[in-house]
Amino acid sequence: FNITLLKTKIQYSIFNFGLYFLTGEVRYSIPEEMLTESLVGNVAKDLGLDIRRLKTGSARIFTEGGAEYFELNTNKGTLVVKGRIDREELCAQIFPCTLNVQVVLENPIEFYEVIVEIIDVNDNDPIFPNKNIKLEISEASMPGSRFALLSATDNDVGLNALQTYTLTPNENFNLKIRKQSDGSSSIDLLLIKQLDREKLEEHVLLLIAIDSGSPPRTGTVEIQIVVLDANDNAPVFTQDIYKTTVEENTSIGYMLISVTATDADKEMHALITYSLTHVTGNGGDLFEINPSSGGIKVKGHLDYETGKMYEITVQAKDAGGGTGSCKVIVDIIDVNDNIPLITLMSVSSEIPEDSGPGTVVAVIKVQDKDSGKNGKVFCLIDDNIPFKLKSSMTNLQSLETGAFLDREITSQYNITIFARDEGDPSLSSSLTITVEVSDVNDNAPKFDKQHYTAYIMENNSPGNSFFSLRAKDDDSGVNSKISYFIDQSLVQNISVLSYISINFEDGTLYAVQSFDYEQVKRFQISVIAKDGGSPSFSASAIIDIFVQDQNDNAPQILYPIQNKASPGPEMLPRTADDGYLVTKVVAVDKDSGQNAWLTYKLIKSTDQTLFKLGPHNGELRTIREVTEKDPTRQTVVISVEDNGQPAQSTTVTINVAVTDSFPQALLEFKELSQEANRESDLKFYLVIALTVVSFLFITFIVIFVTFKIYSWRRSRLFKACSNGNLPVIPYYPPRYADVGGTGTLRHVYNYEVCLTTDSGRSDFKYIKPVLHTYSEFRI
Numbered sequence: 001f002n003i004t005l006l007k008t009k010i011q012y013s014i015f016n017f018g019l020y021f022l023t024g025e026v027r028y029s030i031p032e033e034m035l036t037e038s039l040v041g042n043v044a045k046d047l048g049l050d051i052r053r054l055k056t057g058s059a060r061i062f063t064e065g066g067a068e069y070f071e072l073n074t075n076k077g078t079l080v081v082k083g084r085i086d087r088e089e090l091c092a093q094i095f096p097c098t099l100n101v102q103v104v105l106e107n108p109i110e111f112y113e114v115i116v117e118i119i120d121v122n123d124n125d126p127i128f129p130n131k132n133i134k135l136e137i138s139e140a141s142m143p144g145s146r147f148a149l150l151s152a153t154d155n156d157v158g159l160n161a162l163q164t165y166t167l168t169p170n171e172n173f174n175l176k177i178r179k180q181s182d183g184s185s186s187i188d189l190l191l192i193k194q195l196d197r198e199k200l201e202e203h204v205l206l207l208i209a210i211d212s213g214s215p216p217r218t219g220t221v222e223i224q225i226v227v228l229d230a231n232d233n234a235p236v237f238t239q240d241i242y243k244t245t246v247e248e249n250t251s252i253g254y255m256l257i258s259v260t261a262t263d264a265d266k267e268m269h270a271l272i273t274y275s276l277t278h279v280t281g282n283g284g285d286l287f288e289i290n291p292s293s294g295g296i297k298v299k300g301h302l303d304y305e306t307g308k309m310y311e312i313t314v315q316a317k318d319a320g321g322g323t324g325s326c327k328v329i330v331d332i333i334d335v336n337d338n339i340p341l342i343t344l345m346s347v348s349s350e351i352p353e354d355s356g357p358g359t360v361v362a363v364i365k366v367q368d369k370d371s372g373k374n375g376k377v378f379c380l381i382d383d384n385i386p387f388k389l390k391s392s393m394t395n396l397q398s399l400e401t402g403a404f405l406d407r408e409i410t411s412q413y414n415i416t417i418f419a420r421d422e423g424d425p426s427l428s429s430s431l432t433i434t435v436e437v438s439d440v441n442d443n444a445p446k447f448d449k450q451h452y453t454a455y456i457m458e459n460n461s462p463g464n465s466f467f468s469l470r471a472k473d474d475d476s477g478v479n480s481k482i483s484y485f486i487d488q489s490l491v492q493n494i495s496v497l498s499y500i501s502i503n504f505e506d507g508t509l510y511a512v513q514s515f516d517y518e519q520v521k522r523f524q525i526s527v528i529a530k531d532g533g534s535p536s537f538s539a540s541a542i543i544d545i546f547v548q549d550q551n552d553n554a555p556q557i558l559y560p561i562q563n564k565a566s567p568g569p570e571m572l573p574r575t576a577d578d579g580y581l582v583t584k585v586v587a588v589d590k591d592s593g594q595n596a597w598l599t600y601k602l603i604k605s606t607d608q609t610l611f612k613l614g615p616h617n618g619e620l621r622t623i624r625e626v627t628e629k630d631p632t633r634q635t636v637v638i639s640v641e642d643n644g645q646p647a648q649s650t651t652v653t654i655n656v657a658v659t660d661s662f663p664q665a666l667l668e669f670k671e672l673s674q675e676a677n678r679e680s681d682l683k684f685y686l687v688i689a690l691t692v693v694s695f696l697f698i699t700f701i702v703i704f705v706t707f708k709i710y711s712w713r714r715s716r717l718f719k720a721c722s723n724g725n726l727p728v729i730p731y732y733p734p735r736y737a738d739v740g741g742t743g744t745l746r747h748v749y750n751y752e753v754c755l756t757t758d759s760g761r762s763d764f765k766y767i768k769p770v771l772h773t774y775s776e777f778r779i
Helices: 043-047 051-056 087-091 662-722
Strands: 008-014 020-031 039-042 060-063 070-073 078-081 097-105 110-119 132-138 146-149 162-167 173-179 185-191 202-211 218-228 241-247 255-258 272-279 287-289 295-298 309-318 323-333 341-347 350-352 360-367 377-380 387-393 396-401 412-421 428-438 451-457 465-468 482-486 500-502 508-511 522-531 538-548 556-559 570-573 581-584 586-588 598-605 611-613 619-622 633-642 649-659 729-731 750-753 768-770 776-778
Touching: 020 039, 020 043, 039 043, 043 078, 043 110, 060 070, 070 097, 087 097, 087 110, 097 341, 110 387, 132 146, 146 323, 162 173, 162 185, 173 202, 241 255, 255 323, 272 287, 287 309, 341 412, 341 428, 360 377, 360 412, 360 428, 387 412, 396 412, 451 465, 482 500, 556 649, 570 581, 581 649, 598 611, 611 633
Parallel strands: 020 110, 132 218, 241 323, 350 428, 451 538, 570 649, 750 776
Antiparallel strands: 008 020, 039 078, 060 097, 070 078, 097 110, 146 185, 162 202, 173 185, 202 218, 255 295, 272 309, 287 295, 309 323, 341 360, 360 396, 377 412, 387 396, 412 428, 465 508, 482 522, 500 508, 522 538, 556 586, 581 619, 598 633, 611 619, 633 649, 729 750, 768 776
């Protein structure tokens, strides 16, 4: 056989992966029933592909219908036969018979169309519907009478199809072949000589069907002719061919058509019975006929995709055995009863978010078994997603990105592809593809605010946390892992890191040292958040840190001035009216806020009915007129208390002189000061005496306890010596004046003495000098 390269067409389309989606078409012709591993064609050579590209692209083939008839040899670039190819099984009577094969390459995705035409081989014999034909012919039949015979069928097409018939030579019958209007042939058995039942009651003939193949093939059927007596007229149909149409979804029991035959005989010989003798294709179970009326009904489910046309042979038979036949041609009308089929050829389940528009995500194939507009399919997707469909080849659609993606807005797309045909009513199907958008570090960390305010209480413990801030990063994984740092700056010429530290993982601020509000009230730091991407992004935020005041300072009296000497008195004339301003206490507090709010209280007064004190301004005023009975010397004790928790206070004593003359007042208060000094001296002596007594008592207790301990240890030593143990007791004698007149011994002598319980009454036993830095004697 010859393999013919008919047509090669190559088109290039640029896809946004920076690669090429190459499409091409090549056509081959091969005969059916080729052996396995037979060569179909050199695909790589005919398409201009490199053998290495087939291997690196993981080349594979995809055959329509799901059957694998071919195999791609990637080592040689050839397309070979993989399995048995039967043209009649694939295409039946359809001509030409073609198989579409797609060659698919990956990285980048490429598709090539290979169309293989299957050429018919004369591998089928003509076949008659029955193994034998039985005819009953009346002897009264006249020469020229025709008797319809069942035609043979040949599954081959073209020249290999059925062409002619031959009959066993005989003197009574001959064949009459007629061409029908539809191009088919019908055969009749022609009576050329009247039969004589008495001479021969039965005739057996052999009918041979011959095709035009090379070599030709034949099919035979035996014709058994029984000669009947009397009835010499056969039924005749009103038409040789009946035609009708029916939709494929017609229900069972639907009346298709009625055929009618007549018989010139009368009575019993004119009684006609109808039957279906042959239905082409697989239609034997699809139709039935009423034997009495000739009405043909639908018996099974019709399917346009299985059979588009059926030819029914109807036989009319009378009681005498006479027969007549006609053909009923049933054309099946296509109905939109098949949904479009979506096949996923290739898909990328994950794409980076920085992929540009036009990036190919998936390639799909869409088919519809219906024909005409019922099989015309268009695809669409949701307009609200950044994807689009693009037609790349016949029945192929590529799903591409239609815009830039942003994982932080949408990290996953469930893309539903809808396929809808143009039938009425229209049918549709869908396929959902899930595409994950992988993260790219394209977002910087973000703080909730650019400016924060934090507070820390003074006198805090170093290491305590006092504020936390967090930044967010819309990226994921390591791109969203944030580390926190404090920007270097100075606070009162000292690095801010000496005051504040930060946990680089969670952004918690810690005090490095204890703060004093009176020294540092406010300072500012800058915190930097940096993600873990490459390259990394960062953001900063400003934090104003306020040191909050604690009530750790007592009020200070500014006036009247307090000193060790007796303060000068305030003058109160005896002529003063009520409300007279005697003096004003002025105090301040180093604290702030409510800790510095001062309240003045009158604690003690010589005359409670004479003075009043302003609680907020510290003004000491009279509440009545001064009388002659009021004492000349008045003492007022005022407490100044802040509003802290707990409150702190300071007291001040004010001497008021009630007099008409200033010198007299000074004299009186000088005497008062002297008395106060004497009282103060007395108190001082009492304190000193109490201290001395306490010291002597404690000294006595210490000496007493020391003596007791010494006695106890000594008794232990004597007891040990009496038991034979000789502990060493260090003893240092007092320093004696030597003869030299220096006043002290020039060396210290150390004596180690071991005594028994009765050593006080015994003499020295021995003396053993020991040479050392000092003289040692053991007694």
